[in-house]
Amino acid sequence: MTKESDDHFVMKVSAHCKATLHRAMWQSADGPITVYVHADDCEAARKLLLSILGCLAPDQGGTVELGKVYSYAELLSMGVSACEDLRIFEVESTGEAAIEWIDRPLFLSTDQTLIAQWVMLLMHRVQLVAFAIGSG
Secondary structure (H helix, E strand, O other): OOHHHHOOOOOOOOHHHHHHEEEEEEEEOOEEEEEEEEOOOHHHHHHHHHHHHHHHOHHHOOOOOEOOOEEHHHHHHHOOOOOHHHHHHEEEEEOOEEEEEOOOEEEEOOOHHHHHHHHHHHHHHHHHHHHHHHHO
16 A cells, blocks of 8 residues: 555544454354454453354354454554554555455444444545556
């Protein structure tokens, strides 16, 4: 992402979100889903996710396939976007550019700044596609 496009992301995630947000990949019966949850640490987040997802997917016989749980700080350090708050939605990057983003999130959160950041990312992605089509 270019510096110019990052200037459009004026809303930042809340301090609560930065302190407590965790992300994990859930292998649901319908395919992988990225799940965001608030907890004090990664272990607490894992326990909470296993409990909640077990209730959401009773057809999986109580077995929940959950990938590694990452904290907000870990996601920031792994990401490359100039807009740090967007790094929580990155899946893959090349050099200094994010090339793949989360596409199936499940937000177990009422933090409006997290949801707003997701919406702004979607709007930005639509603008990039429109620009690519318009210049092609």
